[in-house]
Amino acid sequence: MGSPTILDSGSKSKLYTSTDTSGNRTFDLDVHADANVVAVNIILDVDDNDSNAITGLTHTGLTGAVELFDIDASRDNTRATRMGIYDVSQCGAGTLEVTAALTGGATCICACVMTDGFIESFYTFIDRQVDNGSLKVHSGNNDNNILVLLATHQNTSAGGTFTTGTEIFITNSSDNEVAGVAASQATTTNGLKTIEYDENSVSTPMVGLAILFSSQSDPFDGITGKLTKPIVK
Secondary structure (H helix, E strand, O other): OOOOOEOOEOOOEOEEEOOOOOOOEEEEEEEOOOOOEEEEEEEEEEEOOOOOOEEEEEEEOOOOOEEEEEEEOOOOOOEEEEEEEEEOOOOOOEEEEEEEEEOOOOOEEEEEEEEOOEEEEEEEEEEEEEOEEEEEEOOOOHHHEEEEEEEEEEOOOOOEEEEEOEEEEEEEOOOOOEEEEEEEEOOOEOOEEEEEEEEOOOOEEEEEEEEEEEOOOOOOOOOOOOOOOOOOO
């Protein structure tokens, strides 16, 4: 079957900004006609606390879009971060409006990836001092999936470089205070898919979403939450 495709790197899968300058922020995502899943990582340029937080995500504008996950990925002393994953498989092209509810005000950006694949699995992570980052993932379904890193980070130097994997985007906010980065890896080497990222010069905190997208709508063939046979034989 093969790996799914990341759609329109840099034009639809990209960093989105909001026209709102205070209060809640709405991001108008330009959904590709072939998209099945849209994933977003939204960062507010202030450390998460009771006074400054992203308290939830809502969506409108694209008939048939279904929220699969709304994830609070923040911890104290990291930038307030919220992640959303949406099923748009029944929608076609259009604008998905994602609104982040805020309790504080600061620069807010939305890193977004779209794919014609489906969710196989994912996890979130916080790395407080990204310098030379490495992400390695194994799956029994490597022939049919692609690994995606979708991350935001506090940015004190412009950009960075993906040394392993295919860059989707590396984009700073207009004030260069926060950045969104994304990359993919479809190639499997020694049973692993690997993405590696080098910060330019200064180690900064990164909050990320690592996702395996599968070309199969049900990569586990109906298994939902329990093992049907032992892993170790």
